[in-house]
Amino acid sequence: MEWVRSAALRGVRTVIEHLDGDPDAMARRAGVPVAALDDDELPVSGSAIAMLLESAARELRCPDFGLRVALEQDLGMLGPLAVALQNAPTxxxxxxxxxKYLFLHARGFSLTLVPDPHxxxxxxxxxxxxxxxxxxSPQCIDMGLLFLHRALAYLFRGDYGLRTAEIPHPPMATRERYEELFGARATFQRPAAILRVPxxxxxxxxxxxxxxxxxxxxFFLESQATKADSPLASQVKAVLRHSLGTGPTTVSAVAGFLAMSPRSLQRHLADEGKTFAAVLDDARRERAEAMLTQSDLPLAQIGSTIGLENAATLSRYARRWWGTTARAVRQTGSARRQ
Structure with missing residues (x-):
């Protein structure tokens, strides 16, 4: 089983602690990095996650452990894919x-439409x-299938018409517990994990x-599809590059788009030897250079597009970036095009 983003472990610490267990010790025994319990962006072995869920259910005598974890999760754990889903037309x-993009969250995993098994x-x-x-594993299926059900209910603002939940293992908890959470009949020991829908x-x-x-x-997902292991700084720059002039470029806004906290975003950037301000500066410089050398837009409009106050501010930045004025950069670009 291939790696999974540690966002899949959201809620595990909460449930274990609520059951008076030691989540750090359980994670270590299962081969899961302890940091993965609190950080969405670490790659974790799918087998290690399965071991953690199954051992926690057994040690804590909590047969519905996976179901409980799913109740602590939300669509945001899918990061930018969640943003695309929430804004999808149909x-x-x-x-x-x-x-197309679920592999960015879990390699090799898929959701597919299939003919009704009945x-x-x-x-x-x-x-x-x-x-x-x-x-x-049974706990992984319980967690994932209930998460999928809750995500569909969220996207459709309530009842989306679930017929039955088809579960490929014997019930880990009572049938009533499953049917309470899915809001529909649950059938067990089926050939595959399937939600039957209209x-x-x-x-x-x-x-x-x-x-x-x-x-x-x-656009962001597509850029990452060809470079799934890109450093976070590249991901941040990709978001900023397409937010300049169209949306907020604050650390809070970018962190929210990537489904991270601002503190976590800044910490990961620091691990790569970067700061948010430096990445934003790079994105502005690249956009400014392209607009100066490839367009005839007024300097004030270019400055506004990259989030600067006016043409004078753009020229101050230009001296820092290139050691000359924005007008001189434009003239050099014009000469090259001729």
């Missing part, structure tokens, strides 16, 4: 984004799992999402 678009013409299945028949669900509108926000999220 469920079909959301599933398309998920199919043969009903008005129903389809949303299959949760690995496509190559890799078997997930056949028209993929065509339903999700809501009035913001097109610019969706496009920004998709």
């Amino acid at each position: 469920a079909a678009d959301a599933l398309d984004y998920t199919a 043969g009903s013409r008005g129903t389809v299945g949303v299959r949760y799992g690995y496509p190559d028949r890799v078997r997930l 056949a028209d669900l993929p065509q339903r509108s999700i809501g009035n999402g913001d097109q610019m926000t969706r496009q920004l999220a998709l």
Whole structure:
């Protein structure tokens, strides 16, 4: 089983502590870095996560451990993919984004639409799992399938028409517990983990999402799809580069887009020898140079586009960046184009 973003462990510490367990000790025994319990961005072995969930359920005598963890999670743990999903026009678009970019959260994992396992013409299945028949542990399935159900309920603002929850293992808790949480009948020891939903669900509108926000999220996801292991500084710059002139460029705004806290974002940047201010400065410099040398926009408009007050401020920045004025940079660029 391949790596998973540590965001998948959100809620594990809370549930273990609520059950009077020692989450750090349990994580170490399972081979999970302790830091992964509190940090969304660390790669963790899927097998180690499974071991942690199963051992915690057993040691704490909590058969519904995975279900409890799912109740502590939300869509935000998917980071920029969550932003794209929340602003998708329809469920079909959301599933398309998920199919294309879920590997950024969990390598090799997938959500797929499948024919209804019971043969009903008005129903389809949303299959949760690995496509190559890799078997997930019961606690992992319970956690993931309930998270998927809650995410769909959130996107559709309540009841989305779940028919049954198909679960491939015997019940870990009582049937009543599963049916209470899923709000529908649960069936066990089925061939795959599937939520059976109305056949028209993929065509339903999700809501009035913001097109610019969706496009920004998709651009960011696409840039990361070809460079999934890029340093955080590159991710931050990609967001800033497409927010300049169109949205906020504060550390809080960028951290929120990446589903991180501002403190966590700054700490990870520091680990890479960077600061948020330096990355923002780089993004501004690159945008300014492109606009100065490839357009005839007024200097004041270029300054405003990159978040500076006026043309005079742009020229002060230009002297720091290039040792000359913004006007001179423009003239040099014009000469090169001729």
